[in-house]
Amino acid sequence: MEHFLESKDRLNERQFHIAVKRLADSLGYGTDRSPYLGSGIEYVQSRLYQIGDPIKSIDWRVTARIGKVFIKEYESPKQLPVYLLIDTSASMTVSSVSLSKYALALQIAGGLAFASLDRISPVGVIGVGESTFRITPSLSRIQILQWLHRLRRYRLDERTTLGQKLKELAPSLPSRALLIVLSDLHDPSAPTALKLMAQRHDCVVLQLRDPSETAVRGAGFFRGQEAETGESFVTLGKRVMLNQESLHDQLKKAQIDHLLLQTDRKIEHTLRQFFQMRGLAGKGAR
Secondary structure, eight states, X not given: OOEETHHHHOOOHHHHHHHHHHHHHHHHTTOOSSOTTSOOOOEEEEEEOOTTOOGGGBOHHHHXXXXXXXXXXXXXXXXXXXXXXXXXXXXXXXXXXXXXXXXXXXXXHHHHHHHHHHTTOOEEEEEOSSSOOEEEEEOOHHHHHHHHHHHTEEOSSOOOOHHHHHHHHGGGOOSOOEEEEEEOOOOTTHHHHHHHHTTTSEEEEEEEEOGGGTXXXXXXXXXXXXXXXXXXXXXXXXXXXXXXXXXXXXXXXXXXXXXXXXXXXXXXXXXXXXXXXXXXHHHHHO
């Protein structure tokens, strides 16, 4: 049975669109027209390292093969197609606060989509739950509003398929793209799939987390089962879903930008700062 977000997350259609537009404006505030959402650069060649070159640009494969440090060089900036991979699985819709992970993910996805269109970057959408939902990259604002409205309907019986969808997507991308994942990362196969995808594409992971995934107050000892994987566990009122430091380090080593967002905190400033820093890093790489 399908459910509708506004019954739980307290935003009717008009309020939802206002929230999305406000986030898009926040992401664009104080920036130029450069494609700061993605580096927009294509690899040209590798050359020997020179003092002052950014460490992030080191070509580790060539460095390991030759025994000297080499740097990747890139051509002029280009507008990248943006793919938003939205986790529609059941764990995203469960919430201990007024806004679920799924509702927040949709607001962020809408804001990113409009911000991308302002920079003339086409936007595509892929659902990474069990249902089939895929929109090819488009510059149509009307289409974005249509898929936003459609995605506000959700089911409570979907498992995450993030790792699988990433593997399926890879062969269908003929050129470099920006992939933005919005998920709680309950899929244990996702980090490996993301690392492989990052070898050819610009990848960003926005991880959503509910306060109850960090701690359940006053619960004492209890037995539970992870919704996505079926894994059983016993805990003392505190359940850390993933080793966040380890996960962040894994993604960072693969040159994947990762941001953890709590559903009980304001996210506009954090998101704007995160993407502005990506833009600065992209300029530094060039």
